[in-house]
């Protein structure tokens with residue numbers, strides 16, 4: 001009854017039995033372990049060689065990925081496109097910034113006595129910070145700078161008795177710049193004013209005080225009203241052009 005012949009394995013008729021099917025599967029020899037998808041030795045060796053030589057080449061030519069190698073010493077940047085009209089004026093530094101930085105340079109003549117801070121040296125050289133002379137009008141300042149001052153001299157309640165040298169050998173520009181600098185940097189200035197002293201004002205001061213032969217005394221300077229201003233047009237801080 002249970003002979004091979006009696007087994008019906010006709011799949012097409014759907015009559016194969018589950019037991020027969022599993023018998024057939026069990027009879028097959030299993031795959032060899034070496035054939036279960038492992039990578040061949042030659043592929044491993046080639047991959048290793050690519051990594052070693054490729055990596056070596058990358059490291060020997062990348063300079064440690066330092067950004068400096070990307071900027072050639074022969075690199076010449078394209079000139080900046082020129083801006084036109086209103087943009088150009090905006091890009092240009094304001095006239096007053098240049099005037100102040102020039103004034104700061106002229107002030108190098110003054111720091112031995114008045115100090116870079118403008119605080120002077122107690123008992124010897126008066127301060128410009130908190131000085132009623134710097135805070136006042138431009139006329140007294142023009143007179144002091146062009147002809148100097150000789151003590152005794154009172155500044156902010158303290159008495160000084162030394163010589164402030166005359167600076168008439170400096171150009172009108174330089175005197176104007178240094179006065180602008182000390183007024184705007186160390187002082188305050190009368191209301192409605194911007195602290196600027198112009199070349200034109202110093203020219204006017206030279207004429208006005210040309211009769212002065214010796215350094216001023218305090219009494220002579222006090223005779224000039226504290227808020228008196230040198231004549232000269234005010235200027236546009238952006239362009240330096242006289243205001244109408």
Ligand code: HEC
Pocket residue numbers: 106107109110111112113114124125126127128131132133134141144149150151152153155160161162163164165167178179182
């Ligand atoms: C050699 C030292 C010396 C130098 C340099 C000097 N000053 Fe003076 N300055 C004096 C003295 C001293 C007085 C006070 C006058 C006195 O004692 O007779 C004075 C007074 C002044 C005053 C009026 C008083 C005050 O403190 O506000 C101004 C403003 C001034 N100097 C500005 C300047 C400027 C700006 C420079 C540089 C261009 C300058 N001085 C360079 C010594 C000096």
